[in-house]
Amino acid sequence: MSMLGCVIHGRGDLRVDELPTPSPGPGEALVAVRYGGVCGSDLHYWRHGGVGDFTLREPMILGHEIVGTVLAYGAGADADADGTPAPGTEVAVHPATPCGACPECTAGRRNVCRDTRYLGSAARTPHVQGGFATQVVVPAAQLRPLPPNLPLRRAALAEPLSVALHAVRRAGDVRGKHVLVTGAGPIGCLVVAAAKAAGAAHVTATDLLPRALEYAVAAGADSTVRADEPSSSGRPSEVDAAVEASGVAAGLDTCLRLVRRGGVVVQLGMLPPGQSAFPGNLVVSREIDLRGAFRFDEEFDDALQLLATAPHFDQLISATIPLAEAESAFTLAADRTKSCKILLDFTPH
Ligand SMILES: [Zn+2]
Numbered sequence: 001m002s003m004l005g006c007v008i009h010g011r012g013d014l015r016v017d018e019l020p021t022p023s024p025g026p027g028e029a030l031v032a033v034r035y036g037g038v039c040g041s042d043l044h045y046w047r048h049g050g051v052g053d054f055t056l057r058e059p060m061i062l063g064h065e066i067v068g069t070v071l072a073y074g075a076g077a078d079a080d081a082d083g084t085p086a087p088g089t090e091v092a093v094h095p096a097t098p099c100g101a102c103p104e105c106t107a108g109r110r111n112v113c114r115d116t117r118y119l120g121s122a123a124r125t126p127h128v129q130g131g132f133a134t135q136v137v138v139p140a141a142q143l144r145p146l147p148p149n150l151p152l153r154r155a156a157l158a159e160p161l162s163v164a165l166h167a168v169r170r171a172g173d174v175r176g177k178h179v180l181v182t183g184a185g186p187i188g189c190l191v192v193a194a195a196k197a198a199g200a201a202h203v204t205a206t207d208l209l210p211r212a213l214e215y216a217v218a219a220g221a222d223s224t225v226r227a228d229e230p231s232s233s234g235r236p237s238e239v240d241a242a243v244e245a246s247g248v249a250a251g252l253d254t255c256l257r258l259v260r261r262g263g264v265v266v267q268l269g270m271l272p273p274g275q276s277a278f279p280g281n282l283v284v285s286r287e288i289d290l291r292g293a294f295r296f297d298e299e300f301d302d303a304l305q306l307l308a309t310a311p312h313f314d315q316l317i318s319a320t321i322p323l324a325e326a327e328s329a330f331t332l333a334a335d336r337t338k339s340c341k342i343l344l345d346f347t348p349h
């Protein structure tokens with residue numbers, strides 16, 4: 001038996017390959033993938049052969065934002081065990097399997113586990129193969145049945161929304177506050193939505209692209225600022241907290257200059273590999289809390305609940321493209337003048 005998968009073989013070398021169908025081992029589930037969201041990290045592997053400090057060393061199935069239907073279980077995992085969804089159930093797949101034993105896991109910070117396995121990531125070698133395939137085997141414990149009224153297509157946003165929810169949590173209590181989000185790509189837009197859901201009174205989004213700022217408004221931004229027009233009318237003089245979601249040092253610079261004294265800046269965007277310049281003395285003289293945010297843990301369940309109640313998230317999905325046209329899907333996803341989140345459709349044709 002064979003299946004199709006979207007495999008990155010090296011920088012610029014994306015292929016739809018025929019692969020052996022995996023079979024679930026003990027404690028594992030076989031899932032028929034329906035949709036997979038193309039993430040910024042997938043685009044980085046495609047365009048640069050790596051993301052942040054993680055470099056591609058062997059072919060890897062991309063993808064970690066996947067939803068589908070449970071097909072079968074391996075030994076030791078079945079639908080009777082503590083709420084494990086029955087075959088045929090629509091599920092979202094939590095992409096992380098933390099080790100559960102390291103100091104971070106023990107301290108309840110499983111998202112920074114030093115020995116985690118994350119779908120479609122080159123952080124470790126051999127790489128963890130991803131979920132952009134017609135079928136995927138994952139630990140049964142990573143399956144999450146969808147809440148009532150959540151369409152499978154919208155559920156594909158659960159992973160990036162979890163990232164956003166975690167970043168907002170790292171910013172502290174944002175209720176009633178003014179939050180700045182630099183970068184209005186898919187993640188930035190979801191941070192906007194997450195900040196509003198967490199009770200922020202006002203969210204300002206910045207980006208270079210007018211189209212991206214339109215998506216930020218669809219996500220709930222109260223005001224938007226063109227990053228290349230610093231004197232524009234919507235630009236705040238000061239904000240209570242800032243989330244940097246552009247992954248460029250200029251965004252971090254903006255966050256540090258606009259956050260109030262004693263405020264929090266969360267670096268969420270992955271900056272270019274190596275060192276980045278930033279106005280460090282502001283961190284000192286204004287006692288700014290500069291924090292990182294990386295992936296997420298239990299926020300995945302919160303994300304599914306939030307998506308179930310908020311149809312406006314559908315506006316962030318720009319297109320759904322068949323697996324056979326993966327390269328054009330990636331091209332569209334990389335063109336932020338045209339798109340926000342792009343989904344691959346794995347339905348057999
Ligand atoms: Zn992602």
Ligand SMILES: [Zn+2]
Binds near residue numbers: 103104
């Ligand atoms: Zn761990």
